[in-house]
Amino acid sequence: MGSSRIPSFARAFPRSPELDALVEAFARGDYAAVRSRAPGLERSSGDPAIQQAARTLVERTRPDPLAVTLLAMAMVLLVVLAAWAIHHGNAP
Numbered sequence: 001m002g003s004s005r006i007p008s009f010a011r012a013f014p015r016s017p018e019l020d021a022l023v024e025a026f027a028r029g030d031y032a033a034v035r036s037r038a039p040g041l042e043r044s045s046g047d048p049a050i051q052q053a054a055r056t057l058v059e060r061t062r063p064d065p066l067a068v069t070l071l072a073m074a075m076v077l078l079v080v081l082a083a084w085a086i087h088h089g090n091a092p
Contacts, residue, residue: 013053031061
């Protein structure tokens with residue numbers, strides 16, 4: 001794995017073929033592969049550093065709570081504005 005493909009937070013991770021494959025998948029944006037294979041690596045590895053690295057990769061694929069909150073607020077605002085427009089709108 002080339003060092004340019006390694007995310008900066010993963011540079012201190014221990015070296016392991018399975019973990020390197022997960023980091024490569026993360027760098028490609030294949031978060032589904034990371035979320036599906038990391039728990040298995042965490043269970044099968046006896047190295048606490050590899051287990052923590054696998055957990056970190058999964059945590060990094062989760063959406064930002066602030067972004068989720070802002071998106072929910074935008075959807076509520078859209079529904080309220082649409083309901084107001086339907087209720088108070090007049091045909092041209």
